[in-house]
Amino acid sequence: xxxxxxxxxxxxxxxxxxxxxxxxxxxxxxxxxxxxxxxxxxxxxxxxxxxxxxxxxxxxxxxxxxxxxxxxxxxxxxxxxxxxxxxxxxxxxxxxxxxxxxxxxxxxxxxxxxxxxxxxxxxxxxxxxxxxxxxxxxxxxxxxxxxxxxxxxxxxxxxxxxxxxxxxxxxxxxxxxxxxxxxxxxxxxxxxxxxxxxxxxxxxxxxxxxxxxxxxxxxxxxxxxxxxxxxxxxxxxxxxxxxxxxxxxxxxxxxxxxxxxxxxxxxxxxxxxxxxxxxxxxxxxxxxxxxxxxxxxxxxxxxxxxxxxxxxxxxxxxxxxxxxxxx
Amino acid sequence: xxxxxxxxxxxxxxxxxxxxxxxxxxxxxxxxxxxxxxxxxxxxxxxxxxxxxxxxxxxxxxxxxxxxxxxxxxxxxxxxxxxxxxxxxxxxxxxxxxxxxxxxxxxxxxxxxxxxxxxxxxxxxxxxxxxxxxxxxxxxxxxxxxxxxxxxxxxxxxxxxxxxxxxxxxxxxxxxxxxxxxxxxxxxxxxxxxxxxxxxxxxxxxxxxxxxxxxxxxxxxxxxxxxxxxxxxxxxxxxxxxxxxxxxxxxxxxxxxxxxxxxxxxxxxxxxxxxxxxxxxxxxxxxxxxxxxxxxxxxxxxxxxxxxxxxxxxxxxxxxxxxxxxx
Numbered sequence: 001x002x003x004x005x006x007x008x009x010x011x012x013x014x015x016x017x018x019x020x021x022x023x024x025x026x027x028x029x030x031x032x033x034x035x036x037x038x039x040x041x042x043x044x045x046x047x048x049x050x051x052x053x054x055x056x057x058x059x060x061x062x063x064x065x066x067x068x069x070x071x072x073x074x075x076x077x078x079x080x081x082x083x084x085x086x087x088x089x090x091x092x093x094x095x096x097x098x099x100x101x102x103x104x105x106x107x108x109x110x111x112x113x114x115x116x117x118x119x120x121x122x123x124x125x126x127x128x129x130x131x132x133x134x135x136x137x138x139x140x141x142x143x144x145x146x147x148x149x150x151x152x153x154x155x156x157x158x159x160x161x162x163x164x165x166x167x168x169x170x171x172x173x174x175x176x177x178x179x180x181x182x183x184x185x186x187x188x189x190x191x192x193x194x195x196x197x198x199x200x201x202x203x204x205x206x207x208x209x210x211x212x213x214x215x216x217x218x219x220x221x222x223x224x225x226x227x228x229x230x231x232x233x234x235x236x237x238x239x240x241x242x243x244x245x246x247x248x249x250x251x252x253x254x255x256x257x258x259x260x261x262x263x264x265x266x267x268x269x270x271x272x273x274x275x276x277x278x279x280x281x282x283x284x285x286x287x288x289x290x291x292x293x294x295x296x297x298x299x300x301x302x303x304x305x306x307x308x309x310x311x312x313x314x315x316x317x318x319x320x321x322x323x324x325x326x327x
Numbered sequence: 328x329x330x331x332x333x334x335x336x337x338x339x340x341x342x343x344x345x346x347x348x349x350x351x352x353x354x355x356x357x358x359x360x361x362x363x364x365x366x367x368x369x370x371x372x373x374x375x376x377x378x379x380x381x382x383x384x385x386x387x388x389x390x391x392x393x394x395x396x397x398x399x400x401x402x403x404x405x406x407x408x409x410x411x412x413x414x415x416x417x418x419x420x421x422x423x424x425x426x427x428x429x430x431x432x433x434x435x436x437x438x439x440x441x442x443x444x445x446x447x448x449x450x451x452x453x454x455x456x457x458x459x460x461x462x463x464x465x466x467x468x469x470x471x472x473x474x475x476x477x478x479x480x481x482x483x484x485x486x487x488x489x490x491x492x493x494x495x496x497x498x499x500x501x502x503x504x505x506x507x508x509x510x511x512x513x514x515x516x517x518x519x520x521x522x523x524x525x526x527x528x529x530x531x532x533x534x535x536x537x538x539x540x541x542x543x544x545x546x547x548x549x550x551x552x553x554x555x556x557x558x559x560x561x562x563x564x565x566x567x568x569x570x571x572x573x574x575x576x577x578x579x580x581x582x583x584x585x586x587x588x589x590x591x592x593x594x595x596x597x598x599x600x601x602x603x604x605x606x607x608x609x610x611x612x613x614x615x616x617x618x619x620x621x622x623x624x625x626x627x628x629x630x631x632x633x634x635x636x637x638x639x640x641x642x643x644x645x646x647x648x649x650x651x652x653x654x
Binding site: 004006007036038041043044045046047050052054055056058063065067069070072074075076077078079081083085086087088089090093095096097129130194316318319321322323324325326327 | 331333334363365368370371372373374377379381382383385390392394396397399401402403404405406408410412413414415416417420422423424456457521643645646648649650651652653654
């Protein structure tokens with residue numbers, strides 16, 4: 001039995017706190033050397049892009065992949081599948097649009113848990129899309145957040161975000177019409193902008209105050225920018241989710257190019273959760289988590305959603321698809 | 328509307344003659360520079376392998392991927408998906424086990440059409456599995472075959488093959504208990520052995536007679552062997568389906584290592600069907616088609632099967648899965 005989960009089913013079965021915990025466990029498995037996460041395949045199409053990424057989690061007996069294609073202009077479709085390694089059977093095939101934001105948010109949650117001021121109760125969000133929403137949710141899962149501030153360029157978008165999320169999260173959310181007052185004094189910042197639509201730099205290192213932890217989740221392609229090189233330069237600790245950030249993160253590439261931060265000094269989030277590296281070593285430090293996204297995150301997120309869907313009886317059973325071919 | 332096609336539906340909708348023609352058209356599209364076919368992603372698992380391959384056919388407005396994983400010992404599961412590029416919608420998601428053999432057979436059909444003696448009416452087959460069956464079918468689609476000979480090591484397997492295929496194809500099939508008498512005098516040879524099970528070399532260049540055209544479809548990983556280096560050395564023309572054969576074909580790697588054939592002299596099948604290279608230039612020549620398999624072949628084969636399934640009303644409609652995410 002394998003489950004086919006469409007967009008509404010995936011969204012209804014995503015429980016952020018569970019996914020944050022599953023993600024931390026998956027990152028420990030990565031740190032223990034039980035995973036294979038090769039660089040993703042990037043293919044050009046006449047309209048945009050086509051990307052394939054896969055990962056194997058040996059200890060969890062899981063393998064899976066995400067495939068997505070389209071363009072920022074016309075939209076993107078995401079498919080995620082997870083299989084058992086032993087026996088190989090499909091567990092679930094699911095819509096990956098919402099899941100991509102959720103797993104990014106859950107990973108930001110893990111990073112925030114290990115890097116931000118433990119008593120932080122305020123978060124500033126730059127951006128008002130699905131990624132902004134889910135990354136805020138990831139932060140709220142790990143810190144006692146009581147105040148949220150949001151900025152994004154279009155007034156109707158940021159106010160809709162404030163109204164919607166304040167109801168969902170039960171927290172007061174204040175909307176700002178420029179980024180600096182929005183982030184001023186916030187101990188945690190989420191930068192989740194639609195870099196594909198090329199608004200360009202949305203956050204500057206000059207705005208960072210002592211003790212702030214910044215999560216930046218946009219700029220996941222080499223040509224994109226979201227935070228400036230000073231954001232890296234000012235950080236006492238820079239944590240990344242994958243060493244492929246060296247090729248995939250436009251923000252990091254620019255920081256390296258301008259000699260603002262040597263890539264080798266950044267550490268992986270898996271190393272931090274395994275206790276082999278540190279994400280913050282003093283209260284007044286500035287810290288940065290730069291997310292690119294990995295197939296491990298997709299698979300861990302998909303497995304958590306599959307478990308919830310199985311528990312609730314959600315999804316369509318597609319039987320033993322695909323079949324086992326014996327030789 | 329997108330179709331989910333399980334193993335029985337895929338098999339029932341595979342019409343070899345149609346797929347051979349579609350494959351030739353797809354190869355022309357490749358030769359015209361309208362395709363993107365990157366090297367596949369090979370990932371290790373604790374049990375075996377996990378491979379992902381994708382391709383884009385710009386002119387046909389198609390993109391797609393194949394994912395498969397498992398091991399020769401415990402079996403392999405194959406999933407294939409095809410999408411439109413414009414709009415990105417899923418056309419079909421299908422079981423890829425049978426399709427992998429069919430598309431390999433169809434490609435062998437195209438190679439045989441362009442490389443074998445036009446009047447050849449006899450084919451010798453080394454191997455008795457699904458690949459042997461479908462590659463024989465591919466040859467029968469392009470030449471007026473009246474006699475088939477088969478050898479494989481296990482008597483019960485080769486006799487079952489002869490009985491089953493002689494009924495299906497309506498042709499006399501003779502079973503041999505050693506390979507040399509089986510291939511003696513046959514103008515077309517198909518070598519389709521289960522190299523993964525490590526029987527090793529199944530065909531030798533020393534056995535080639537003037538005018539013979541050999542199709543070798545096993546040995547699709549660097550560590551595998553099916554035909555010896557003399558098979559390459561004796562050929563006036565060696566045609567491959569992908570330049571990645573240089574990394575993926577164990578047979579070709581060994582021929583290069585032993586200085587029996589320089590890789591640069593091999594030409595691609597797409598170049599042959601486009602009329603820019605030649606697969607045979609004289610009647611008495613020995614020719615070799617070495618197949619590795621490409622995602623283009625998977626996508627072309629899957630699209631032909633999808634068209635047939637749509638025409639017949641076969642398959643389950645899974646709606647607009649996955650959804651379009653707008654930014």
